[in-house]
Amino acid sequence: MGNSAVRILVSDEVDDKVGHGILGELSGVELELYDPNSDELTLSQRRASILLPPYRGSHRPIRLLSQLPELKMVQLLSAGADEWASDVPGSVVLATARGAHAGPVSEWVLSAVLAQLRQWPALVRFQDKGVWAHRKFEADTLAGKRVLIVGAGAIGSEVARRLAVFGARSTLVANHARHGVYGSNEIPGIVPGHSIVVITAPLTDKTRNMVDSDFLSAMDDGAILVNVGRGQIVDTDALVSELSSGRLRAALDVTDPEPLPSDHPLWTQEGAVISPHSARTVPGTNQLCYDVAAAQIAEWMKGEQPSNSVVHG
Structure with a gap:
């Protein structure tokens, strides 16, 4: 130079x-x-x-x-x-x-998934009311769960590695298929059968609104959507509809719009856990x-x- x-x-x-x-x-x-x-x-x-x-x-x-x-x-x-x-x-x-960002963000993903499976949002609400909630909630385990990770870069790969410690099995998706990784064109056929879907992909013309009503409707009943990619990858209105019905849950570090307005319906969804784009902030x-x-x-x-x-x- x-x-x-x-x-x-x-x-x-x-x-x-x-x-x-x-x-x-x-x-x-x-x-x-x-x-x-x-x-x-x-x-x-x-x-x-x-x-x-x-x-x-x-x-x-x-x-x-x-x-x-x-x-x-x-x-x-x-x-x-x-x-x-x-x-x-x-x-x-x-x-x-x-x-x-792979370490801090993957740690956030694990914490968010476990919080949802172990029903910590519901437990905190019980605590706020002074209720001893024995047998009033249904917890679940990460062991044996199938997790679809859309985005097989450094963050997605680290999420998969850490999930394996808990006995979960990951399916990785990238823009193009490679050994052990599905291509994005295969997503419609592989969404069903996964209890958790984690979005770690970057925002591109191809991923914008990728998680739309069709994608969400293909997810299993009771599944959890985790987004640490970009808010614009998910169709917010379609997600609110699924959360309102109680069919899906979500853990979101990014939203569309962002910052999320105080009167936005996402805030009032009991099935959603939201953090302010802070997954890496440690x-x-x-x-x-x-x-x-x-x-x-x-x-x-x-x-x-x-x-x-x-x-x-």
């Missing part, structure tokens, strides 16, 4: 400070801090070759792209690139932090993201195509 230092634009926010040290260990780089809420970059900031959006609210600096004439790479700290893909010029490398995840980001940048600086680069533009 030449003899001059590569200037990296990195957020000055608290959650991103851990990244300053990680990126600073790269040879041949110069860090330039910026405020992701700023509308204008300084002359020095505009000379950056690499832009890192912040760990939280990563979409905010999209408006700054036009102020970076020397930009060569956008390195995200998220697992998906859907928020940036249409705005980053095709000549600029766009890479994600795929792999960094101590240390930001460091994991910056570790992956640094590795991607190092690959690019060696003249290689980063392994997490995505097609865009």
